[in-house]
Amino acid sequence: MITCSEQQRIACAIGGVFTALAIEKVLPVMHSGPGCLQNSGGVLGRFNGCQSGVSYPDSIIPSTNFCDKDVVFGAADRLRRLVKKSLEYYKTDMVLLVDGCGSEIVGDDIEEVASDFADSSAPVIYAKLPGFKGNNLWGHAQVLKSIANQYLIGQPRGGYNEKQVNVFGIVPYFDSFWTAELEELEKVLRILGLEPNIIYGRGKGIAAINKIPQAAFNLVLAPWTDIEFAEHLREIFGTPYFQYPCLPIGPTETARFIRAITEYAKLDRQNAEDYIKREEDRYFYYVKNAIRVFVGSPVTPRRFYINSSAAQAVSLTRFLVNDWGMTPIKIFITDDAPVPYQDNITAFLRDIECNDAEDFDIIFTNDGGLCDQELAKETFPYRRICLFGTCWDQLTANNKRLPFLPVSAPYGDAAVGNTSYFGYDGALVFIQDLYRDMTQKILGSGIVANLEEAAGH
Ligand code: SF4
Structure with missing residues (x-):
C-alpha cells in the first residue's frame, strides 16, 4: 500500500534554529543548504503567524549555502571564514553553528570549527541538526543541550536562589503563541511569589541563560517536551523539576495549576487563593456579560475535534470540557510525540470532568x-x-462550515502578535475568537441569516 503524509505541521531538525532565534542575541550560523532554513521557516516562521527572529530575522542569518561542489570537497574552511566574519560584523552574545543533512553526511566537523573559536569575543558552540535525525522538536532539544553542555557547564555559578524557577516546556515558535504566553506566565509566577527565569523573548538572552543553574527548580509546562532537558539539568546541576502537563487555559485549569505550584514550591496559600478569587470574579463578570451569546446561543458548539500538537490538545481539551461542558469527538496528535510519552499524554487528555x-x-x-x-x-x-x-484545517472547516480556530503551527499568515489563550484573560480571548468565527460562518456577518437552519431545526 502506498501512503503519503500530507500537510506539514512539523519541521525537520534544523527547525531547532528557531529556539536559538527566540533567545536574544544568539546568532545561528548555518552550514546547510540555502533552502534548509526557509523550509523550517514556512512552518515555524512566516506562515506561523507572520513570525521571524527578532535579534536576527531569518533573512540575515549567515549561511555557507552548502551546495553540490561542497559535497565533493567539503566546506569546513568556508564555515571558518564565515564564523570569523560573523563575529566581526554582527553584535552577538553567542554564536551557534548548525549543520544540515549535506554537510553532516560528508563529515564536515562543525565541532572542530567551533573549537577554533574558543577565545573569541563571544562563545561559539554547535548543534548538529540534520533533518534525517529528527524533527524540529528533536532539534529544539539538541540546541538546549548544546547550550547547557558546551557553554553553561563551564560558567561560574551564582548563588542558589530559593525563589527562582526556570520555565521550560513551551517550545518557542512551534507554540505559535509563545511570546505572549511567556510574558503572561511570568506575571502570574511573580504574583505567586516566585522569581521566574525565562530564556526566550524580549529582554532575556544570555543573562537569563547564565542564571539557569541558580534556580530552586525547573518548571516544565508541557505533556512531554523538555522533560528530558529538565532531567539533564537535574543530572548536571542537581536542580529538581516540576511538571505540569499543560499551559492552563480558563478558570478551572488555571486555579488547578496555581494550587499545584503553590503546594510544590511551598508558596503563600492565602496569596494564591486571593489571586484565584480576584481573577475568577473578573473572568465570570465578562462571561456573564455575554452569557446569552456564549452559552445561550442555539449555535454554540457542543462537541469538537482537535488536530494539533500534544501541548495544545491537552490545554484546549481541559478548558473546553471543564469550563464549557463541551465533549471531544476525536483528537489527532500530530507532533510525533515519542512512543514512551504517549500513554502519559493519553492520561492527561482523559483527566477531565467528563x-x-x-x-x-x-x-x-x-x-x-x-x-x-x-x-x-x-x-x-x-x-x-x-x-x-x-x-491547514481552515479549508476543511470552511467547506463544512464548522467554527474553527488555528491553535497550532503553522498558524497561518494572519499576524499572531501578542495573542495568547493562557489563563483567565486568554480563555476570554479564545471564546471571543471562536464566537467571531461562528458568527461569520453560521449566522452571517453578525446578522442572523437563518437561525433555524443554524440551530439544526
Ligand atoms: S531535511 Fe536536511 S536537507 Fe532537508 S531542509 Fe532539513 S536539514 Fe535541510
Missing part, C-alpha cells in the same frame, strides 16, 4: 491530513461541532 472521558478517540499520527480526510466523509447536519488545528 462522564464520557473514555468515549473519545485519541490518535497519534504523523499525517496531519488524516483528520481532514475523516471529516471530509462526515456530514454535520446540526453543525454544533467545531474544529481546532492549524491553518
Whole structure:
C-alpha cells in the first residue's frame, strides 16, 4: 500500500534554529543548504503567524549555502571564514553553528570549527541538526543541550536562589503563541511569589541563560517536551523539576495549576487563593456579560475535534470540557510525540470532568491530513461541532462550515502578535475568537441569516 503524509505541521531538525532565534542575541550560523532554513521557516516562521527572529530575522542569518561542489570537497574552511566574519560584523552574545543533512553526511566537523573559536569575543558552540535525525522538536532539544553542555557547564555559578524557577516546556515558535504566553506566565509566577527565569523573548538572552543553574527548580509546562532537558539539568546541576502537563487555559485549569505550584514550591496559600478569587470574579463578570451569546446561543458548539500538537490538545481539551461542558469527538496528535510519552499524554487528555472521558478517540499520527480526510466523509447536519488545528484545517472547516480556530503551527499568515489563550484573560480571548468565527460562518456577518437552519431545526 502506498501512503503519503500530507500537510506539514512539523519541521525537520534544523527547525531547532528557531529556539536559538527566540533567545536574544544568539546568532545561528548555518552550514546547510540555502533552502534548509526557509523550509523550517514556512512552518515555524512566516506562515506561523507572520513570525521571524527578532535579534536576527531569518533573512540575515549567515549561511555557507552548502551546495553540490561542497559535497565533493567539503566546506569546513568556508564555515571558518564565515564564523570569523560573523563575529566581526554582527553584535552577538553567542554564536551557534548548525549543520544540515549535506554537510553532516560528508563529515564536515562543525565541532572542530567551533573549537577554533574558543577565545573569541563571544562563545561559539554547535548543534548538529540534520533533518534525517529528527524533527524540529528533536532539534529544539539538541540546541538546549548544546547550550547547557558546551557553554553553561563551564560558567561560574551564582548563588542558589530559593525563589527562582526556570520555565521550560513551551517550545518557542512551534507554540505559535509563545511570546505572549511567556510574558503572561511570568506575571502570574511573580504574583505567586516566585522569581521566574525565562530564556526566550524580549529582554532575556544570555543573562537569563547564565542564571539557569541558580534556580530552586525547573518548571516544565508541557505533556512531554523538555522533560528530558529538565532531567539533564537535574543530572548536571542537581536542580529538581516540576511538571505540569499543560499551559492552563480558563478558570478551572488555571486555579488547578496555581494550587499545584503553590503546594510544590511551598508558596503563600492565602496569596494564591486571593489571586484565584480576584481573577475568577473578573473572568465570570465578562462571561456573564455575554452569557446569552456564549452559552445561550442555539449555535454554540457542543462537541469538537482537535488536530494539533500534544501541548495544545491537552490545554484546549481541559478548558473546553471543564469550563464549557463541551465533549471531544476525536483528537489527532500530530507532533510525533515519542512512543514512551504517549500513554502519559493519553492520561492527561482523559483527566477531565467528563462522564464520557473514555468515549473519545485519541490518535497519534504523523499525517496531519488524516483528520481532514475523516471529516471530509462526515456530514454535520446540526453543525454544533467545531474544529481546532492549524491553518491547514481552515479549508476543511470552511467547506463544512464548522467554527474553527488555528491553535497550532503553522498558524497561518494572519499576524499572531501578542495573542495568547493562557489563563483567565486568554480563555476570554479564545471564546471571543471562536464566537467571531461562528458568527461569520453560521449566522452571517453578525446578522442572523437563518437561525433555524443554524440551530439544526
Ligand atoms: S531535511 Fe536536511 S536537507 Fe532537508 S531542509 Fe532539513 S536539514 Fe535541510
